[in-house]
Amino acid sequence: DAKTTQPNSMESNEEEPVHLPCNHSTISGTDYIHWYRQLPSQGPEYVIHGLTSNVNNRMASLAIAEDRKSSTLILHRATLRDAAVYYCILRKSGTASKLTFGTGTRLQVTL
Amino acid sequence: GAGVSQSPSNKVTEKGKDVELRCDPISGHTALYWYRQSLGQGLEFLIYFQGNSAPDKSGLPSDRFSAERTGGSVSTLTIQRTQQEDSAVYLCASSLKWNTEAFFGQGTRLTVV
Numbered sequence: 700d701a702k703t704t705q706p707n708s709m710e711s712n713e714e715e716p717v718h719l720p721c722n723h724s725t726i727s728g729t730d731y732i733h734w735y736r737q738l739p740s741q742g743p744e745y746v747i748h749g750l751t752s753n754v755n756n757r758m759a760s761l762a763i764a765e766d767r768k769s770s771t772l773i774l775h776r777a778t779l780r781d782a783a784v785y786y787c788i789l790r791k792s793g794t795a796s797k798l799t800f801g802t803g804t805r806l807q808v809t810l
Numbered sequence: 811g812a813g814v815s816q817s818p819s820n821k822v823t824e825k826g827k828d829v830e831l832r833c834d835p836i837s838g839h840t841a842l843y844w845y846r847q848s849l850g851q852g853l854e855f856l857i858y859f860q861g862n863s864a865p866d867k868s869g870l871p872s873d874r875f876s877a878e879r880t881g882g883s884v885s886t887l888t889i890q891r892t893q894q895e896d897s898a899v900y901l902c903a904s905s906l907k908w909n910t911e912a913f914f915g916q917g918t919r920l921t922v923v
Contacts, residue, residue: 731909742901742914743853786853794860794908797868798843800853 701725703787708805711777719772719804721787726767729792734761734772735800736783743786743800746772782808814915816902822921823892831887831918835904842885843905843912844877846898853901859885860908892922 704722711717723732733748747754747761749770754761760773774781786803790796815834823829835842844856855869859879870876874892879885889896899919903912 735912737853742903742917743912744914745911748911790909792909794863795866796908797855797858797866798903798912799855800845802852 701727701730701789703789703801705787705801705804708807710807710809713778713808713810714776717774717777717806719785719806720769721771722769723789724768726789730789731792732761732763732770733788733790733798735786735788738783777808779808782806814902814904814913816915816918818918819916820919822923825894825922826891828888828890829892829920831900833885833902833915835883835885836913839904839906840882841905841908842879843903844887845901847901848898894922896920897922
């Protein structure tokens, strides 16, 4: 299975944009890129996912490199409530594909 | 219910005892996942059910662990002869289809003493 590489931790100031990188150089053509986050003492929650094109939703934007070997999750204005561990996950197309979490990036947001 | 429900929320058991953890997924969701998370660690995949297909059990750490999903709805994770290293938060998630967002429950905190 293709693997993802994320920085262990990042810091951001409140109200600033945050760009969380993810490298996936061995991604295959059928791998979807999913992002989840886990707030302290809670279960993970879905953020966004995409295949080839950039995606936007109410929570974030996902920018996917043209060669798909990397992607960036963009939080447009970080708040204290965005402090969490952010997981970048590759998921193959098909019903047999499970959702496997790596170690993620711990985002700290400060005033 | 509005979301994924897990019970009990907390379970303390003695080493060597069997435990059953229950997950009620969101109604109509075909995919169901179990994970465990030890203190300060990431999520460890355990098992994945998708519709009527055979479950993916590749993450179960030993034959003491088993899970079933009855009628495509409720799932039970059973741990036999519990050990102290089984102490963790056990999380269940469900999704409408394999490729749609997964919704997680609040987890069951298992403590083996």
